[in-house]
Amino acid sequence: PVEITMNPGPLISGVVLDREGNPVARARLEIAKAWNTPDSHQCEPDGKFSFRVSEEKAFTLLVRCLGFAELVVEVPEGGGDLGTLTLEESVRLIGVVYDPDGEPLSGARVTASRNDPTRNQRGSTRRSTSTFTDSEGAFSLEADDPYAAYQISASYPLLLPSDDVELTLAGESVQDLAIRLRWGASVFGMVSGPSGEGIEGASVELRSRENRRGGRRGTSRSSGTGEYQIGGLLAGKYQVRVSAPRHASMVIPEITLGEDEARRLDLRLGPERRLVGIVIDEQRVAIDRARVSVSEKQASRRSGTSDPTGAFSIDRLGPGELTVTVEAEGFLRYRESNLFASDGSLEIVLRQAYSITGLILDQGTGDPIHRARVQLGSGDGSRSARRTRNSWARTDAEGIFLIEGLDVGEYQLTITADGYVPFTWTDVRLPARPSEEEIVVALRAGGRVRGTVYDPVGRGLSGARVRAFRLPDDPNAEAATRRRRSEVQGRTTEDGAFSLSGLLEGRFELVFSHEDHLERVEEVTISLDQPEPLVTVTLERGAKIEGRVYGPGGSLQESGTVVLAGRLSRRARVRKGGAYRFTGLPAGTYTVRFQAGRTSSAPEGLIEILLPAAGSRTIDLQAP
Numbered sequence: 001p002v003e004i005t006m007n008p009g010p011l012i013s014g015v016v017l018d019r020e021g022n023p024v025a026r027a028r029l030e031i032a033k034a035w036n037t038p039d040s041h042q043c044e045p046d047g048k049f050s051f052r053v054s055e056e057k058a059f060t061l062l063v064r065c066l067g068f069a070e071l072v073v074e075v076p077e078g079g080g081d082l083g084t085l086t087l088e089e090s091v092r093l094i095g096v097v098y099d100p101d102g103e104p105l106s107g108a109r110v111t112a113s114r115n116d117p118t119r120n121q122r123g124s125t126r127r128s129t130s131t132f133t134d135s136e137g138a139f140s141l142e143a144d145d146p147y148a149a150y151q152i153s154a155s156y157p158l159l160l161p162s163d164d165v166e167l168t169l170a171g172e173s174v175q176d177l178a179i180r181l182r183w184g185a186s187v188f189g190m191v192s193g194p195s196g197e198g199i200e201g202a203s204v205e206l207r208s209r210e211n212r213r214g215g216r217r218g219t220s221r222s223s224g225t226g227e228y229q230i231g232g233l234l235a236g237k238y239q240v241r242v243s244a245p246r247h248a249s250m251v252i253p254e255i256t257l258g259e260d261e262a263r264r265l266d267l268r269l270g271p272e273r274r275l276v277g278i279v280i281d282e283q284r285v286a287i288d289r290a291r292v293s294v295s296e297k298q299a300s301r302r303s304g305t306s307d308p309t310g311a312f313s314i315d316r317l318g319p320g321e322l323t324v325t326v327e328a329e330g331f332l333r334y335r336e337s338n339l340f341a342s343d344g345s346l347e348i349v350l351r352q353a354y355s356i357t358g359l360i361l362d363q364g365t366g367d368p369i370h371r372a373r374v375q376l377g378s379g380d381g382s383r384s385a386r387r388t389r390n391s392w393a394r395t396d397a398e399g400i401f402l403i404e405g406l407d408v409g410e411y412q413l414t415i416t417a418d419g420y421v422p423f424t425w426t427d428v429r430l431p432a433r434p435s436e437e438e439i440v441v442a443l444r445a446g447g448r449v450r451g452t453v454y455d456p457v458g459r460g461l462s463g464a465r466v467r468a469f470r471l472p473d474d475p476n477a478e479a480a481t482r483r484r485r486s487e488v489q490g491r492t493t494e495d496g497a498f499s500l501s502g503l504l505e506g507r508f509e510l511v512f513s514h515e516d517h518l519e520r521v522e523e524v525t526i527s528l529d530q531p532e533p534l535v536t537v538t539l540e541r542g543a544k545i546e547g548r549v550y551g552p553g554g555s556l557q558e559s560g561t562v563v564l565a566g567r568l569s570r571r572a573r574v575r576k577g578g579a580y581r582f583t584g585l586p587a588g589t590y591t592v593r594f595q596a597g598r599t600s601s602a603p604e605g606l607i608e609i610l611l612p613a614a615g616s617r618t619i620d621l622q623a624p
Helices: none
Strands: 011-018 028-031 039-042 048-052 059-064 070-077 080-087 091-098 109-115 126-132 138-143 148-157 165-168 174-180 185-192 203-208 217-220 227-233 236-243 250-257 262-264 273-281 289-296 300-307 310-317 324-326 334-339 346-351 354-362 373-378 392-394 400-406 409-416 421-428 438-443 447-454 465-470 488-491 497-503 506-514 517-526 534-538 541-550 561-566 570-575 579-585 588-595 609-613 614-620
Touching: 028 148, 059 080, 070 080, 091 148, 109 138, 126 138, 165 174, 174 447, 185 236, 185 250, 203 227, 217 227, 250 334, 262 438, 273 289, 289 310, 300 310, 310 488, 324 346, 334 346, 334 561, 354 373, 354 409, 354 421, 409 438, 421 438, 447 506, 447 517, 465 497, 488 497, 517 534, 517 579, 517 609, 541 609, 561 579, 570 579
Parallel strands: 011 080, 091 174, 185 262, 273 346, 354 438, 447 534, 541 614
Antiparallel strands: 011 048, 028 039, 028 059, 059 070, 091 138, 109 126, 109 148, 148 165, 185 227, 203 217, 203 236, 236 250, 273 310, 289 300, 289 324, 324 334, 354 400, 373 392, 373 409, 409 421, 447 497, 465 488, 465 506, 506 517, 541 579, 561 570, 561 588, 588 609
């Protein structure tokens, strides 16, 4: 048996009173915790409280009660008697909400919010309270912090929410607040069928195209006569989607609404068409629960699932061209275009999908390698595998990988892992022969280059880029063919250290670079006798050219490119405020020019600069 002894946590006690010394019954005491629901306790009718907490360190205690301002108490380590905690009466935010015509608006929602640094569960630091206006448009909100800054807003169906009213309280209630809503843009009209009759219950949705993630949207259901209305919209571009039972869906790609514009948009839906069919495998066995998706050019996507007999039916389709996609576990994804709902019943045959699995080990120890990357390529050596979206995988903690959803054919696998020499397994065939069902690969640990990069005063240089380029075996190879794509690259740590691993034996060119320093090149050789060469380099500070670009009339240019030519050729974008900057330049003669678009500026726009070593020049440019 296991015996566990638990020590009680610190005891917290005290009493909660109002300013007149009366006990505040049922006041709530919360222990503020990050990323957690706060521990909550309640006062007795006489205002006293006493409870133990799990916190052994200092913590924040929040005291809250309706009608009183929130009290924040910092409790020292070990807890104890907090004595008398006095609550101040809360202040109120009082006002009226008006409609766009200036009339009091009943039933509007009013919200007051403030920043609350103690309320950080789930990352939220906002605290808000809401109410609704009465029959005369009036509202009254309790502010739990009488000295905080608040943002107050109002909203109402079919109207545009108000702008925030910002105010900072000074310990007193605020009255005579006036909040006025705007009409906003609106869309209204009738949804009708092929013969012009109104359609009841049709869904009409407007989606903002200005900002797909954060843009506004509006929805409505048509009435018994087919009428609909969507209001409270910001000016901008919207996509319109309409659907109704027994009718074809409709999509209007884009409409543009002006500020406070009221747009009538009548929508006529055609009769629905159904796409029916059956999903089977190559042995003509029905496939249950296959996912069938149908998309139209001018309508939203419709989807369904096959039943145990393999049959499916997709409704609300129009007369246009369809694209059908079918997916089922264990089968290749099927996709076909140029189909029509009027083509009759479809027979969709799904082909069996295959998988490749294997084990990646350390050649020296036999231990599994975790998170090795296995990249799948086609048998002809091209990078992508045929007919699959699952072209790579990583090994799990046991060194096992699995790539599924593959077609019949020949493949090759390229296996890489940090600190190991890459390996390519060719002639992988699907379907595999019984002896080839699992692939086992032992990776050989590669050589490593490590060292430190210093700045001119001997301090470790953080964030320097280090790249290793494999050199040809022939030392006399032309320089133009020497440097190719880097084998390995990395960046230095805060103290300037770096380590590049997984390198084969041979000669490598190491290129060291940093934004403010001159590039430096070193050559190293990795061999069985010296598998981990040590390299120490110092990067000298480079020169700098910076300035601003001015447009016509002296205004600052905020777009375009500045082109640098000389010992180095570089390009820099013009940033906000017209600024541009080149750093890490060797001494020499350069020219700079502004380029507005893809075409070069006139030759007379060139400015020639003689730049000394580690020097700095400020050159302002004029856009044509």
